[in-house]
Amino acid sequence: MNTISLPGLFLFLLFLILLSGFFSGSETALMTINRYRLRHQAERGHKGALLARALLERPDRLIGLILLGNNFVNILASSLATLIALRIGGEGAIAAATGILTLVILIFAEVSPKTLAALHPERLAYPAAFLYTPLLKILHPLVRSVNWVTNGLLAMLGVRPEDGGGDSLSREELHTLVSETEAMLPERSRTMLLAILDLENATVEDIMIPRNEVDGIDARDPEEEIINQLKNAAYTRLPLFDGNIDSVVGIVHVRDALHTLLDRGLDTDHLREISRRPYFVPEGTQLYQQLLNFQREKEPVGLVVDEYGDFLGLITLTDLLEEIVGEFASDPAHTISEIHRSEDGSLLIDCGIGIRELNRTLRWKLPTSGPKTLNGLIIEHMEAIPEPGTSLKLGDHALEIICTAENTVKTVKYSHE
Numbered sequence: 001m002n003t004i005s006l007p008g009l010f011l012f013l014l015f016l017i018l019l020s021g022f023f024s025g026s027e028t029a030l031m032t033i034n035r036y037r038l039r040h041q042a043e044r045g046h047k048g049a050l051l052a053r054a055l056l057e058r059p060d061r062l063i064g065l066i067l068l069g070n071n072f073v074n075i076l077a078s079s080l081a082t083l084i085a086l087r088i089g090g091e092g093a094i095a096a097a098t099g100i101l102t103l104v105i106l107i108f109a110e111v112s113p114k115t116l117a118a119l120h121p122e123r124l125a126y127p128a129a130f131l132y133t134p135l136l137k138i139l140h141p142l143v144r145s146v147n148w149v150t151n152g153l154l155a156m157l158g159v160r161p162e163d164g165g166g167d168s169l170s171r172e173e174l175h176t177l178v179s180e181t182e183a184m185l186p187e188r189s190r191t192m193l194l195a196i197l198d199l200e201n202a203t204v205e206d207i208m209i210p211r212n213e214v215d216g217i218d219a220r221d222p223e224e225e226i227i228n229q230l231k232n233a234a235y236t237r238l239p240l241f242d243g244n245i246d247s248v249v250g251i252v253h254v255r256d257a258l259h260t261l262l263d264r265g266l267d268t269d270h271l272r273e274i275s276r277r278p279y280f281v282p283e284g285t286q287l288y289q290q291l292l293n294f295q296r297e298k299e300p301v302g303l304v305v306d307e308y309g310d311f312l313g314l315i316t317l318t319d320l321l322e323e324i325v326g327e328f329a330s331d332p333a334h335t336i337s338e339i340h341r342s343e344d345g346s347l348l349i350d351c352g353i354g355i356r357e358l359n360r361t362l363r364w365k366l367p368t369s370g371p372k373t374l375n376g377l378i379i380e381h382m383e384a385i386p387e388p389g390t391s392l393k394l395g396d397h398a399l400e401i402i403c404t405a406e407n408t409v410k411t412v413k414y415s416h417e
Helices: 005-034 035-043 049-056 057-120 120-140 139-154 169-181 187-201 222-232 254-264 268-274 287-297 317-325 355-362 372-380
Strands: 237-241 248-253 281-282 299-307 312-318 339-341 347-350 392-394 399-407 408-414
Touching: 005 049, 005 057, 005 120, 035 049, 049 057, 049 120, 057 120, 057 139, 120 139, 169 187, 187 317, 222 254, 237 299, 248 268, 254 268, 281 399, 287 299, 287 317, 312 317, 339 355, 355 372, 372 392, 372 408
Parallel strands: 281 299
Antiparallel strands: 237 248, 299 312, 339 347, 347 408, 392 399, 399 408
């Protein structure tokens, strides 16, 4: 070193500082790179992504290699700074050189490159992978020795490098990830993806048509009344029951019923002939599972029953799909809304509306784990059947009871604050 000129020593020291910054920045870049983008680019054949993914399969070896290089460079830089200090000011300058070098390394070889790497990891991670891959092969014996010692110490603490958590995401984490992709996904697409994830949080009772609102055909009714029901049917498939709604004997397609009416008239026997076997759905079935069941059974309508076989309500494939994509404007069942705007700007809400549909329509956040309808939620909150004119607050929303009948709350009024 005594034969190297002072400017040469400064240039060598500058090179070591830059090299230290490379090691520090590349470590941060490789550790913080988006694993899913890395996997996607690797599958598309990106050479740098392929090498980086291979290195990250054993992060203990990669970190060992980087720290070996970084520590070697920093120690060499410290020795070089000491030599420069001795040449310039003697032993009294060593302390000043140490302080200056510490500050320079901190700013230019640690904070700056690591910040840049954290903000743009791919710019440094992929080029670094081209250097670290052959370097790891050359220094493999040394790196392996260091890892053998460190892994032994970690094993004493019950930690094994190969038992890493991996890149898998829980459903809640995936929900958060999709929610925060505003810049990459249109709102419509993001809403649909979130709705699909939320299907596992809801059951068929959350969106079914309750039994008291189910339109069906009583096989014992006169033919004129049955024809009138078919004309005004909101759905194309109606349950056929015998005497009362609890005795469902089949599902009648309106089209088949009208064809039969033209051919031979509609009586009890003809209705039973054209009806299809009812498809029963147990209460508590998750919406995601029910979507798969509809696909497997090739059935678009299901009758929800409890553990005793009692009829609770009706669920359709259309209603289930609307949980994902929103309401179909052309669906005749939704031409009459359950939410009406009055002249003063307030909203009149039919309390038979489901909590999930109300939350989705008005962007509220009422609890969905208890009662399934607004009527049920109000009665649970009040612990009684409220009188008209009663005011209450559900969450952040002030409501006024407008109409009650038959032990239920029929209509409430909501005024925007």
